[in-house]
Amino acid sequence: MNDLKAPAGVGEARLTPAQVRAMYPGALSQTYLDVAGRGLVGTPVRTAIERHLDMRMLGGDKPAMFALVERTRASFARLINAHPDEVAYTKNISEGLNIVATAIDWKPGDNVVLCADLEHANNVYVWLNVARRFGVEVRTIPMRAGACPVEEMSAAVDARTRIATVCAVSFAPGFRADLAPLSEACLRHDALLLVDGAQSAGLVDTDVDRPGIDAFAVSTQKGLLALYGMGFLYVRRRWAERLAPMSLARFGVDLGEKGEAALGDFDFRLMPGARRFDLGNYNFIGAAAAEASMDLLHRVGMAEVEAHNTALAVRLAEGLQALGLPLIGEPCGPQRSQIVMIGALGEGHDAADDGKMQSLYEHLSDHGVKLSVRRGALRFSIHVYNDDSDIERVLELCRSWQAGNGRRG
Numbered sequence: 001m002n003d004l005k006a007p008a009g010v011g012e013a014r015l016t017p018a019q020v021r022a023m024y025p026g027a028l029s030q031t032y033l034d035v036a037g038r039g040l041v042g043t044p045v046r047t048a049i050e051r052h053l054d055m056r057m058l059g060g061d062k063p064a065m066f067a068l069v070e071r072t073r074a075s076f077a078r079l080i081n082a083h084p085d086e087v088a089y090t091k092n093i094s095e096g097l098n099i100v101a102t103a104i105d106w107k108p109g110d111n112v113v114l115c116a117d118l119e120h121a122n123n124v125y126v127w128l129n130v131a132r133r134f135g136v137e138v139r140t141i142p143m144r145a146g147a148c149p150v151e152e153m154s155a156a157v158d159a160r161t162r163i164a165t166v167c168a169v170s171f172a173p174g175f176r177a178d179l180a181p182l183s184e185a186c187l188r189h190d191a192l193l194l195v196d197g198a199q200s201a202g203l204v205d206t207d208v209d210r211p212g213i214d215a216f217a218v219s220t221q222k223g224l225l226a227l228y229g230m231g232f233l234y235v236r237r238r239w240a241e242r243l244a245p246m247s248l249a250r251f252g253v254d255l256g257e258k259g260e261a262a263l264g265d266f267d268f269r270l271m272p273g274a275r276r277f278d279l280g281n282y283n284f285i286g287a288a289a290a291e292a293s294m295d296l297l298h299r300v301g302m303a304e305v306e307a308h309n310t311a312l313a314v315r316l317a318e319g320l321q322a323l324g325l326p327l328i329g330e331p332c333g334p335q336r337s338q339i340v341m342i343g344a345l346g347e348g349h350d351a352a353d354d355g356k357m358q359s360l361y362e363h364l365s366d367h368g369v370k371l372s373v374r375r376g377a378l379r380f381s382i383h384v385y386n387d388d389s390d391i392e393r394v395l396e397l398c399r400s401w402q403a404g405n406g407r408r409g
């Protein structure tokens with residue numbers, strides 16, 4: 001089970017974003033700007049899945065499957081500068097968040113700090129449930145013009161705060177949060193900083209030590225460019241070993257080299273680090289897919305991936321603004337991520353609140369641009385397989401829409 005090979009990418013040839021693009025037919029056949037919804041699946045991922053199925057059609061090799069699980073765990077750990085023991089397997093972000101939430105020994109009067117305005121519902125209901133079950137206070141701080149109110153959140157952290165939680169990049173309007181002040185406040189008050197990495201994993205160069213992130217929940221179908229139904233949960237070792245998993249199974253129990261169905265002493269010892277949160281058999285096919293896609297990210301390098309994504313996002317944001325379209329936020333600066341939005345933040349999901357923006361959305365969609373509408377505004381999101389031609393295509397279509405509509409927008 002601990003048959004760790006070299007992490008993916010080590011010793012392998014570097015790749016450029018252009019070389020990655022050539023492996024993504026879905027990036028060539030359309031203008032795909034929707035990684036914030038889901039990332040594309042590339043040919044290396046398809047090949048890895050097919051190989052896994054070929055192996056399973058002959059029954060399957062369990063030691064090889066466990067070795068795959070460990071290689072993929074190590075690969076994700078390397079992506080965020082963590083140790084493999086600090087990574088658990090999950091099926092999605094919600095599961096990761098709930099694992100942390102239910103492993104805390106809550107006392108009535110404890111509190112959790114977040115900005116509910118900016119979080120996905122999945123990082124809100126988990127805390128409402130905790131509040132209802134354990135008498136915990138949910139301290140939600142209003143957003144500031146679409147931005148994460150990190151200073152106010154940091155000020156709200158106190159001796160009774162057990163968790164502060166935030167998304168590193170929001171799903172709308174897609175601004176980055178400055179995690180440093182919150183990380184310091186959590187450290188000062190012995191609270192756990194839990195980060196939702198839905199819109200940052202595989203997209204933003206993340207180092208869990210800079211600034212200190214105590215737990216990081218991700219899924220693999222967006223920036224990690226693999227499948228739905230599979231995620232990872234990083235938990236800093238010193239925190240993981242203070243937490244008691246609410247759910248426990250064999251892989252969470254330390255039985256040394258004993259087999260996968262072994263039953264040890266009833267006075268059991270938990271696995272080190274985040275391994276205690278692993279439950280039952282793994283999503284092996286999801287791990288095969290994620291190993292292949294993370295290999296590409298390693299071979300480009302996360303710093304390069306982030307720089308590539310941000311540069312294209314700045315170009316798109318500046319271009320949209322130059323056309324007089326209502327860009328949300330600034331084209332560049334500390335809040336800039338790979339997500340670019342236009343319109344006004346409202347309520348709509350898959351339909352823009354404003355008729356003009358809906359008309360532009362339909363024009364873009366009708367001409368092969370894949371984007372999404374979140375919180376009533378148009379959302380473009382960029383990954384390593386995108387290039388300048390995608391940005392040019394969107395800007396050209398915005399111009400033709402304006403020309404056809406007497407310069408609206």
Ligand SMILES: Cc1ncc(COP(=O)(O)O)c(C=O)c1O
Binds near residue numbers: 092119169171
């Ligand atoms: C910020 C954020 N958190 C969570 C999720 C989804 O969570 P889950 O992986 O549990 O479905 C999304 C999906 O769009 C998201 O954007």
